[in-house]
Amino acid sequence: MTATNEAEPPLPGHASGNRSREALRAAQMYYLQDLTMDAIARELRTSRSTVSRLLSMARETGLVQIQVNNPTERTPALEQQISRRFDIDAHVVPIADTVNDSEVLNRVALQAARTIGPLVDSNAIIGVAWGSTLSAVSHCLTRKQTHDSTIVQLNGAGNTETTGISYASEILRRFGQAYGARVEQFPVPAFFDHAATKQAMWNERSVRRILDLQDRMTMAIFGVGSIGAGIPSHVYSGGYLDPEDLETLEADGVVGDVATMFFRADGSHRNILLNERSTGPDLGDLRRVDRRICVVSGESKIHGLRGALAAGLATDLILDEGSARRLIGA
Amino acid sequence: MTATNEAEPPLPGHASGNRSREALRAAQMYYLQDLTMDAIARELRTSRSTVSRLLSMARETGLVQIQVNNPTERTPALEQQISRRFDIDAHVVPIADTVNDSEVLNRVALQAARTIGPLVDSNAIIGVAWGSTLSAVSHCLTRKQTHDSTIVQLNGAGNTETTGISYASEILRRFGQAYGARVEQFPVPAFFDHAATKQAMWNERSVRRILDLQDRMTMAIFGVGSIGAGIPSHVYSGGYLDPEDLETLEADGVVGDVATMFFRADGSHRNILLNERSTGPDLGDLRRVDRRICVVSGESKIHGLRGALAAGLATDLILDEGSARRLIGA
DNA sequence: AACCGCATTGCACGAACGTGCACTGGTGGC
DNA sequence: GCCACCAGTGCACGTTCGTGCAATGCGGTT
Numbered sequence A, B: 001m002t003a004t005n006e007a008e009p010p011l012p013g014h015a016s017g018n019r020s021r022e023a024l025r026a027a028q029m030y031y032l033q034d035l036t037m038d039a040i041a042r043e044l045r046t047s048r049s050t051v052s053r054l055l056s057m058a059r060e061t062g063l064v065q066i067q068v069n070n071p072t073e074r075t076p077a078l079e080q081q082i083s084r085r086f087d088i089d090a091h092v093v094p095i096a097d098t099v100n101d102s103e104v105l106n107r108v109a110l111q112a113a114r115t116i117g118p119l120v121d122s123n124a125i126i127g128v129a130w131g132s133t134l135s136a137v138s139h140c141l142t143r144k145q146t147h148d149s150t151i152v153q154l155n156g157a158g159n160t161e162t163t164g165i166s167y168a169s170e171i172l173r174r175f176g177q178a179y180g181a182r183v184e185q186f187p188v189p190a191f192f193d194h195a196a197t198k199q200a201m202w203n204e205r206s207v208r209r210i211l212d213l214q215d216r217m218t219m220a221i222f223g224v225g226s227i228g229a230g231i232p233s234h235v236y237s238g239g240y241l242d243p244e245d246l247e248t249l250e251a252d253g254v255v256g257d258v259a260t261m262f263f264r265a266d267g268s269h270r271n272i273l274l275n276e277r278s279t280g281p282d283l284g285d286l287r288r289v290d291r292r293i294c295v296v297s298g299e300s301k302i303h304g305l306r307g308a309l310a311a312g313l314a315t316d317l318i319l320d321e322g323s324a325r326r327l328i329g330a
Numbered sequence C: 001a002a003c004c005g006c007a008t009t010g011c012a013c014g015a016a017c018g019t020g021c022a023c024t025g026g027t028g029g030c
Numbered sequence D: 001g002c003c004a005c006c007a008g009t010g011c012a013c014g015t016t017c018g019t020g021c022a023a024t025g026c027g028g029t030t
Helices: A017-032 A037-044 A048-060 A077-086 A101-119 A132-140 A165-179 A195-201 A205-215 A243-251 A299-310 A321-329 B017-032 B037-044 B048-060 B077-086 B101-119 B132-140 B165-179 B195-201 B205-215 B243-252 B273-277 B299-310 B321-329
Strands: A064-068 A089-093 A125-128 A150-153 A182-184 A219-222 A254-258 A261-264 A291-296 A316-320 B064-068 B089-093 B125-128 B150-153 B182-184 B219-222 B254-258 B261-264 B291-296 B316-320
Touching: A017 A037, A017 A048, A017 B064, A017 B101, A037 A048, A048 A064, A064 A101, A064 B017, A077 A089, A077 A321, A089 A101, A089 A321, A101 A132, A101 A291, A101 A316, A101 B017, A125 A165, A132 A165, A132 A219, A132 A291, A150 A165, A150 A205, A165 A182, A182 A205, A254 A299, A261 A299, A291 A299, A299 A321, A316 A321, B017 B037, B017 B048, B037 B048, B048 B064, B064 B101, B077 B089, B077 B321, B089 B101, B089 B321, B101 B132, B101 B291, B101 B316, B125 B165, B132 B165, B132 B219, B132 B291, B150 B165, B150 B205, B165 B182, B182 B205, B195 B273, B243 B254, B243 B261, B243 B273, B254 B299, B261 B273, B261 B299, B291 B299, B299 B321, B316 B321
Parallel strands: A089 A316, A125 A150, A125 A219, A150 A182, A219 A291, A291 A316, B089 B316, B125 B150, B125 B219, B150 B182, B219 B291, B291 B316
Antiparallel strands: A064 B064, A254 A261, B254 B261
16 A cells, blocks of 8 residues: 555645645755666655656646746847847747648747746736737746736637637637736627727727726737738738728728738828727737747748837847848848 | 857857856756757757856856746745744745755755845845854755855864864855855954953954944855754864863753854843953854854754744755754654 | 867767556536 | 446666767867
C-alpha cells in the first residue's frame, strides 16, 4: 500500500493543493538545481514519469516562466529596421520560408502567447479582438496568476449566418482562464444594419458598461484583417459582410481592419461608411491605450498591416519573418 | 572585410557575432515555439548537435532566462513562516535530508545564482563577500548583460599564511564577468594586527575609494560564518585568526560573522574587539543597503544565521531546506 | 608554401525524456 | 454494501537530447 511514507503524515487528503506544491519543488530542482528527473523522483519518492508530469504542469500553470531576451541591442537586423521605421517594438518570429501557412500561424501564435505573458499585469484591463489569429493565440496561452484583471471583448461577433459568439467567447474565455481574469463579453453583432441602431445601443447601460471598460483598457491585443489579398480574413468570408458592403469598402479605399474598424493605406479612417455600423473601438480611442499588441501571421496580411502601422494602431508588433521581410522590403 | 553584412551573403566569415544570432534564433524556436532540436537544425541547415550547443550557449550567456515563481501566496509553509518571523524574503532550496553537505552546497549555490540573477540591474553597485559559500555561488552564475555595474569587494582577504587574495579575487572576477561589471578589489588583509593601522589605512585615498563605493552599494551578497558549530567556516580555520583571537571572540559572546564582521546571538555588535581590526563593512552601514542577500547552506551555519537575522543584516535569505527547518524548529 | 593551433562541425552512443496503457485506491451514487 | 467512475501512478517503449571523438577549415607563424 501507500504506507512507507512515515515521518510526514502526508495524508493524501484531496491532494490537488498538494500537487502544485510538489510541482513547485520539482520545478525548482529541475530548473534551478539542474537535477535530472530521475534524481528528483528519488527525492520526492515517486516515479520519474510522475516528475515529468509535475514539470509539465508547472510549465502550464505558469509556475515556470521561460523568457528569451535579446540583451543589448544585438537585436536582429530585421527587428531593428522595423522598430526604427515604424516606431514600435517589433518581435520577429524566426521561421524558415519553406513552412506552410498554417504551421506559420501556429508558431507565431505560440511565440506571441509567450511574449504577451510577461507583459500582463495585475489590475489590467485587456481588450481582446477575435479572428483566426487571436483564436490560435488563445490556444497557446500559458497561465499566469493575476489579481483583479479583466478581459474585455473589443468588438461584437454576431453575424447574419452563425452567431459567431461562441467562437469569440471561446477566445475570451481562454484568455480569462489563463490570466485568472474576469471576462466581459460584448453581446452585439459585429456590424449593425443601421448606424442608428448602433447609436441607440451605445446609449444602453449594458453596452455603456463595456464601452467604459474599453475606455480604461491598459492593453489591447488584436490581429489585422487585410483586403485585396489572397486569403480573405475571417470577417470578409464568414458572412459578416455582404457583397455590397465589400464594394463600399473598396470604394472607400480600405486596405484592412483591426477589430472590424477599417482604415486606408495611409492609415486614415475618416468617412469610411462601414465604421459607422461597426462595433469595434474608434481607432482614435484605441490609439490612446498604453500597450497595443498586434499579432500578424502569413503573407496575405501585408497590406492590412501596412495600413495599421500607418495609422499607428500598435505599440508592439509580433509577426513572422516572411511578413517582416516583406514589410521592410518595399 | 568585415563589411559584407547586407543581404546575407551567408559566407561563414569569422562567425562569433553570427553565432550568437543563430543562438537567439535557435532559442526562440526551441523555447518559444516548442520545436525539437531536429526541426531547428533543418531550418538552420546545420546538425542537431550544433543546435544543442547553440542552446547551451544561449542559456549560459543569459539569452534564455528561466524563472520559477510561486505565484499568489501559495508559498510553501516553510518560506512563509520564515518570511513572517524574520521579516525577510525567504527562498528555501528544496533538498531531501539524505543528501551530503557538499552536494547541498552545490545545489544551494546553483539555485542562489539563479535567484540572484533576475535581481541584478544595470547601474548597480554590488558588494560581494568571500568564503566557501560565495565561491560556490560564483561558479554557478549565469550571464546577464548590464551597463555600468560594479562589483565591489566587501572585506579584505589577506591573511598571515596565504594571501587568500587570489581566492577572493576569483570570486569577484566571476561575478564581474557574469554581469559585465567592473570589479573593484579591496587590497587589504582580512584583519589588521593593530586597530590603529586600520584607522590609518581608512584615510588612504585608495582605500577611501572602495569605502565610498561600499557606501553607495545597491546590493550586497554574503554568506555567514558560524562559531561553536561542527565545521568551522573558512575564516576560523584558514589562518586568518590565531587561537588568541578565537578566545576573544568566545569571550565576547560572538556567534558568527558576515564579511568578517562579528555579532552576538542577539544581533548586537558593539564592543566586539576584533571588529576594530576587521576590514568588513560596519554592520550598521550594511543595514542601509537596499538589498542584502544572504546565502546559507549546511547545518553548521544555524547559530551564525540566527545572529545575522537578529541583527537584521539580510533582506533576502536563500537557504537549504534542512537549515530552514532548524531555523523555525526552535 | 608549408605548418601548427584553435575553433567548429557532424557522427554515434548512451543518457534523459514524454506518453499510451493498464492498474490502483479513493469517492460518490444507488 | 456494491459498483461505476476518475484522478493519479508506474511501466515500457520510442523519441529526443548531451557529449566525447575524429575530421575539417581557417588564420597566423615560420
